[in-house]
Amino acid sequence: GQQLNQSPQSMFIQEGEDVSMNCTSSSIFNTWLWYKQDPGEGPVLLIALYKAGELTSNGRLTAQFGITRKDSFLKISASIPSDVGIYFCAGLGAQKLVFGQGTRLTINP
Amino acid sequence: DAMVIQNPRYQVTQFGKPVTLSCSQTLNHNVMYWYQQKSSQAPKLLFHYYDKDFNNEADTPDNFQSRRPNTSFCFLDIRSPGLGDAAMYLCATSSSPRPQHFGDGTRLSIL
Numbered sequence: 094g095q096q097l098n099q100s101p102q103s104m105f106i107q108e109g110e111d112v113s114m115n116c117t118s119s120s121i122f123n124t125w126l127w128y129k130q131d132p133g134e135g136p137v138l139l140i141a142l143y144k145a146g147e148l149t150s151n152g153r154l155t156a157q158f159g160i161t162r163k164d165s166f167l168k169i170s171a172s173i174p175s176d177v178g179i180y181f182c183a184g185l186g187a188q189k190l191v192f193g194q195g196t197r198l199t200i201n202p
Numbered sequence: 203d204a205m206v207i208q209n210p211r212y213q214v215t216q217f218g219k220p221v222t223l224s225c226s227q228t229l230n231h232n233v234m235y236w237y238q239q240k241s242s243q244a245p246k247l248l249f250h251y252y253d254k255d256f257n258n259e260a261d262t263p264d265n266f267q268s269r270r271p272n273t274s275f276c277f278l279d280i281r282s283p284g285l286g287d288a289a290m291y292l293c294a295t296s297s298s299p300r301p302q303h304f305g306d307g308t309r310l311s312i313l
Binding site (some may be wrong): 096123124126128133134135136137138141181185188189190192193194195197 | 247252292299302
């Protein structure tokens with residue numbers, strides 16, 4: 094089925110570093126979402142993007158919706174240990190979410 | 203406060219023994235979803251209710267069924283669980299077309 098291409102699949106960084114992850118799609122989405130999932134829990138919505146070119150921040154998180162509505166990136170600034178987890182991008186279309194494969198973030202203290 | 207509540211958090215059942223997972227919401231959202239998530243994979247949509255209208259994904263096995271008796275509650279029934287059905291099951295809700303909000307899931311184990 095349809096899927097977003099998310100990269101990288103995993104990242105290993107030092108505490109305090111900035112990190113970025115990307116998603117691309119062959120289809121246009123009107124809404125693009127970024128979720129974080131901790132082990133044993135459900136995904137939590139971090140940022141929602143609604144307008145092409147939109148740049149939105151939520152604390153140390155920044156996300157942008159591509160002009161073509163086919164891509165997005167998420168940046169985490171000054172990473173801390175609680176940022177560890179799996180980050181999913183998702184496109185929202187026709188009431189359904191199309192997910193990326195996820196980026197697993199590991200932080201070395 | 204939890205807004206999408208899944209019970210139980212952990213469920214163990216025997217091979218072939220029917221099991222029901224439950225989801226409730228305090229958000230009054232009109233759409234409720236059930237996902238299956240296996241280790242290191244993205245959630246996979248099984249079906250969703252838009253109000254009372256049931257929408258099944260084409261590749262959802264017949265073994266999986268759902269009920270939504272009212273706005274607040276939705277159930278996932280697995281009629282004859284097989285070993286391959288061991289997974290995390292996630293419920294989500296939305297006030298369409300807004301983003302979905304997920305519960306913390308039920309981890310299902312099959313003996």
